[in-house]
Amino acid sequence: MSVTDAKSLPKAFNTKTAERGLALARSTLQIEADAILALKDRLDGPAGDGFARALEVLLGCTGRVVVSGIGKSGHIARKIAATLASTGTPAMFVHAAEALHGDLGMITSHDALIAISYSGEANEFISIIPFIKRMGAPLIAITGNENSRLAKLADIHLHARVDKEACPLNLAPTASTTAALALGDALAVALLDLRGFREEDFALSHPGGALGRRLLTHVRDVMRSGDAIPAVGPDVPLTTALLEITRKGMAMTAVVDENFRTTGVFTDGDLRRLIEGGHDLGKLKMADVMHCNPRTIGPDQLAVEAVELMEAFRINQLLVADADGRLVGALHIHDLTRAKVI
Template structure:
């Protein structure tokens, strides 16, 4: 293993790491204390909740990176939002902003020239302005309809120069706003899934049984009177490790699986006179096409089964589901 630091240097690294975490944790605790006697977050949240357009978040440098994250968090939790670079805004992108929007400007000094150049235009449009600064007397803070104080006693940087504790506080306050708005909007798991269709939660909450079930000729099914040998051929051909047993109306009356066959071999030597109705399990478990696929997973896990039948409102067989189908669809 490559050793970069000697023991003294390694101890110094760990000392600074712990000190950084302490400073940033203290900064967030100080923010928490300030909010006990300050209703600015509630006023800012009210502006954002009432916004009929989008929340535009802007900042330069490190504040710009935090602004992007805040915009992304708002957008993914039910508050339409976007990031606008203040430099680009001064050269045309300000056209994205309307009077129906709300504007969050982030600058620790409150004196960012790029922001101060565009904010008079934002104000003239009548767009509400929320400022996040560490300087309540700054020009940006004075322009704002609501000022959110993100001041810190010191940065974690040993030189007290690089934005560290201040960006942590800003990000935490942005998260606090997003969570407050999420709750006010009644935002739920289903809403989150709709904005994250490519994620695991999206797949779990948006995938229905009909999306992953096998249908048509791919469904293994036989009638109750067929010989067991013919039923075994159906199991082999359809590759689901089971077959449904259905009546004349195609309603399931039973199911027979590979596991049932193995257990049957232990008890019976001669299969030639058996029909599938002699050995099937009656009243098989089933789900409906419109149920969530995760509901089928729950039933499979509860009863330790790998296959399920899918029936419509008239209890007619319309599909079949294997645990592998759910795995391929990344529902599990």
């Protein structure tokens, strides 16, 4: 076995190596935490208004915020662009190297550019800055060197210097990329608040997520309708109503008048209580056993409101009625579970 092969073999994992790994992990987290905390005192920059000016420019941008980087900074830039876009600030990622080969055409004078380069000397950025300046798009630079060419050529510079990388060799971008990412998050959160961005707005851009389902799903989207609604008249014998309950599988039936307005409800819990009370089921009609004025919800209300009603009154079913009180649907808690509203 050659010396090279021997060096490539992993060391045996034991208590000593485990302790060293944990020590390095703790050190990494501490170094990166310190790097983020140090950013707080640099937000205003040498001119006294760096971060605030960046917010003003981004708020006034009538196009898109273009976030760009190369290497590890490119990955950070892509994430920042995604965060901005999902929190109310239209944004996109453009790779700095690709910008030199045609993607510069994606940027317009209505856009604002955020360029991320820890050294501030990336040739790809230096090469495209004249075109950005000629176009008239404002340039915000995030670098770790306030004396770099990129920092000096930018309209606004946000200083993201770190004392050292978490990498034991002080080479791999670790603390520096974490700091840049945190600074991007700070911009996104501040913009979110200044735009009056709400929970509902977030749901609109995340319709496939849990929040989107909770905030965008209406009762009409999940309720049972038409022939699937268990409903009988008040003069129907209880025994006939029990067949309706069994057929529709909702463990209850609505009681409606001739205009299909809800007048009552009867559940399997009511049935158990009648049996325990020794009642003659064959002699009872729905008008004798139903609960009058049942709780209802409108079809245009949010499904999450139906969940709140069910939880508040400890019920598993809910009737859906329109503005005139006519029965238009029925909702079981299982319907809400299937729709992933809960």
